[in-house]
Amino acid sequence: MFTLDYEEVLSRIRSYNPRRILIQAPEGFSDYALKLADLIRDNFDCRVYVSADPCFGACMLPYDAARKLSIDLIIHMGHAVIPNMNSNRVLYIEMRSDVDxxxxxxxxxxxxxxxxxxxxxxxxxxxxxxxxxxxxxxxxxxxxxxxxxxxxxxxxxxxxxxxxxxxxxxxxxxxxxxxxxxxxxxxxxxxxxxxxxxxxxxxxxxQVTDLGNVKRRFLARRYASIVKAMDAKVFGIILGLQPGQMFLDIVEEIESILRRYGKTVYILPIHIFDPDILSSFRSIDVFVNTACPRLALEDSFRIDRPVLNPNEVLVALGVKKWDELFRDT
Amino acid sequence: MFTLDYEEVLSRIRSYNPRRILIQAPEGFSDYALKLADLIRDNFDCRVYVSADPCFGACMLPYDAARKLSIDLIIHMGHAVIPNMNSNRVLYIEMRSDVDxxxxxxxxxxxxxxxxxxxxxxxxxxxxxxxxxxxxxxxxxxxxxxxxxxxxxxxxxxxxxxxxxxxxxxxxxxxxxxxxxxxxxxxxxxxxxxxxxxxxxxxxxxQVTDLGNVKRRFLARRYASIVKAMDAKVFGIILGLQPGQMFLDIVEEIESILRRYGKTVYILPIHIFDPDILSSFRSIDVFVNTACPRLALEDSFRIDRPVLNPNEVLVALGVKKWDELFRDT
CATH class of the missing domain: 3.40.50.11850 (Diphthamide synthesis DPH1/DPH2 domain 2)
Incomplete structure (x- = not known):
């Protein structure tokens, strides 16, 4: 289903002359990661680990694991490099589908x-x-x-x-x-x-989908969340700790705006988005997601309270208008 | 339901003279963590964060988050210190139930x-x-x-x-x-x-429970997992990366034994146990858990393949006897 020129990959790895490698891949490519581990072991005198932590994008590089395991090369399979996150410790192996x-x-x-x-x-x-x-x-x-x-x-x-x-x-x-x-x-x-x-x-x-319908349902849900947030008193701002999801400046900006509006604000750092854990903070009325935008959009239905992205908070506070948020709504 | 002498806690915190605090608590104590954050903000000139990552024990100290947020004091609520993990950067606040x-x-x-x-x-x-x-x-x-x-x-x-x-x-x-x-x-x-x-x-x-029945059902499940592992060829050893769950020596010992028995072995580092991600490694027959023992015992039914603890692997290989594993079975 996916093609990979393993010879070329091995030659790219060789140029790093690594001793300790950590391979990371999104779930869909787990077995490709194992196959690459086999090839590396067959070809190099190298210690290889295969991460089994969540990986949803090139923003989730496993630097913590790499430090703990004294890794000298991370191989990230499946996603393209994110330019401002480039590192000479990371070899990106994009995967290509062979589907016509x-x-x-x-x-x-x-x-x-x-x-x-x-x-x-x-x-x-x-x-x-x-x-x-x-x-x-x-x-x-x-x-x-x-x-x-x-x-x-x-x-x-x-x-x-x-x-x-x-x-x-x-x-x-x-x-x-x-x-x-x-x-x-x-x-x-x-x-x-x-x-x-x-x-x-x-x-x-x-399968073919007209996103018009998806968008209408989606916007109705977002609107309902924003309306609920209008009367809210207590906000929990989710602060992403993954390498490419940590936006401290946005957190602090939203925090200071919310405080100005008299809200109680907590800053909740996370590596992993866990709806059960967020839900356990019963005294929080609204969560503000500043990590991966997907968290608020895709996973928020798994929490019984609104999860808003920063712009949506501004709409809830009346600082921005709904029309500024989404075009052609 | 739980009592905490907040005055005493504040006085303990004061002795650290902290500037940046990260509070961590297991899910059941999330709102106590928020209340403590309020008190800290009211009493000290301090930046406070409340972790929303999983926390199942004092073995999961949030050192990664603390480093990323330049934290000078971690407050761990709910569990007692684990002696060999003690750190002067961590203040343990045990919680006491008030139930008779x-x-x-x-x-x-x-x-x-x-x-x-x-x-x-x-x-x-x-x-x-x-x-x-x-x-x-x-x-x-x-x-x-x-x-x-x-x-x-x-x-x-x-x-x-x-x-x-x-x-x-x-x-x-x-x-x-x-x-x-x-x-x-x-x-x-x-x-x-x-x-x-x-x-x-x-x-x-x-509620009262006779563990005899629980144990019988549990042992039957463990036995079935061990039997399945007897014919297995490909093993994935889970290596915990949480501060108190990283047992590299055990991983390497089990790895070398499995290799000696002709098995294919992958080392899978994790911070978080995610059954979906482990399941996505289709070519692995058996997972070996060396992190928190609960993972293999409580969460393994969420994976469609055996998850064994190291001793159980030894039984599957015939190195140890079942009787040596569990007493009075």
Whole structure:
């Protein structure tokens, strides 16, 4: 399902001359991590560990584990480097899907009728084949735009859960967006950030989704959370401790605004988002998530109280307007 | 439900003259942690954080978070210090339940008929009232023994999930054990380690449990896991990274034994036990838990493959006998 040139990977590892390696991969690539561990042991005189801690992105680098195990090379499989987090202690091995995107495009082409100019976005696993998808769309008479990311993604057309700038870049030029990839969180981000009609097609299952409906339900939920937060007195600000999720400045800004509005505020540092633990803080009315944006958006339904992102807190306080938050709502 | 002399706690904190404090508490004490944060802010010019990461014991001290947040004092609420983990950067605030243990004893006394010499054990929350319970038992004509722990617990009669030596200490003298406290994991440990009839009474719910049945079911499950592991080829050894759960020597010993038996072995470091992530390693047949012993015993049913503790691996390999593992089985 995923291809990897192991010879090339071994040669990249060799250039680090490592003695102690820690391999990290998201759940979907766990067995690829074991296979790589085998190859490393067969080829180098090296101690290899395979992390079994959660990994949802290149923002969760296992520096704590690496320090405790005296690791001299972290191999992070599956995600592309996040530019401002680059480190010479980390070797990024992106994984590429071998699935043909042409079928996915053929499957979604009917629903794209009525939209001429299409913005094309995907995740890193499919990035190599995005231009094939572009060609097929063009054969169907579409004008296709692929934008440049400017925050945490690095490839043209690549989006992350926390970076849809490759879509925003071209939003003014297009009538609709097409996301090719799994999950609905990434294209929902595109729909929210651009306000444009957005469609998703999963190249494995060939399932097609109009994000319009997803977005309406999502916004209703967000709105309900914000309304609940309007009367709240006690706020718990979640402070991410993962390498790429620790935004102390945002925490302190939101904290001081909340205090100015007479709220009681607690700062809750976390490495891992655990809804049960957050729920156990009974005296907190509203959680503010400053770590990974997905926490508030995807996991918040697992907590019985609102989990807002910082901008949503500003709406709850009346500092910002709802319309400033989400376009075309 | 729990009492805490906050004036005394504040005076203990004052002696550290801290600037940046991180409070950590197990889930059950989350709101006590918030209350302490309020008091600290009201009384000191201090930055306070309240950890929302998992905390199941004094072995999970938040040193990683403390380093990232430049903390100069960790306040660990709820558990007693583990002697070999003591640190002058950590202030332990044990919590004491205000529940009367006499009622619990009265409730369990019938089931103790036929046992004259009783070993009494509890968890730290009830330790102050253990001698009241002893007196009530003596009024009923029992001879009561309270043993001395020698590993990680510090009070006479105190047991931990990883330390039942306060029971083992007196096992030769008693006919049965009485555990006063919540949960069945602690008294199950006593029943397994001593081979003696063991009874538990929860002082809050007054529920009484004969651990004999729990132990039989438990042993059947453990035996099934060990049998499954006998034919296994691929082992994943879980290496705990929490301060008091990192047993590298045990990992390396088990690893070398497994290799000697021709097994494929991977070392899987974890901070957090996540059954989904472990399950995602499809090519692993058996997990070996060297971190917190509870992981293999309590959480292993959430994984579709055996999770064995090191001794159980030795039984699976035929190095040890089942009878050496659990007494009186």
């Amino acid at each position: 995107l042409k079928k996915a495009v053929a499957k979604v082409i009917d629903i794209l009728e009525g939209y001429r100019r299409i913005g094309l976005v995907t995740i890193v696993q499919h990035i190599d084949r995005l231009y094939e998808a572009k060609e097929v769309l063009e054969e169907y008479g579409k004008i296709v735009y692929i934008g440049k990311p400017r925050l945490r993604a690095i490839y043209d057309g690549q989006i992350l859960g926390c970076d849809t700038t490759a879509a925003e870049d071209i939003a003014g030029n297009v009538d609709a967006f097409l996301y090719i990839g799994g999950g609905l969180f990434h294209p929902l981000g595109v729909a929210l950030a651009t306000g444009k009609p957005t469609f998703a097609v999963d190249p494995f299952t060939l | 243990l006499k009622k619990a004893v009265a409730k369990v006394i019938d089931i103790l008929e036929g046992y004259r010499r009783i070993g009494l054990v509890t968890i730290v929350q009830h330790i102050d009232r253990l001698y009241e319970a002893k007196e009530v038992l003596e009024e009923y004509g029992k001879i009561v023994y309270i043993g001395k722990p020698r590993l990680r617990a510090i009070y006479d009669g105190q047991i931990l999930g990883c330390d039942t030596t306060a029971a083992e200490d007196i096992a030769g003298n008693v006919d049965a054990f009485l555990y006063i406290g919540g949960g069945l994991f602690h008294p199950l440990g006593v029943a397994l380690a001593t081979g003696k009839p063991t009874f538990a009474v929860d002082p809050f719910t007054l």
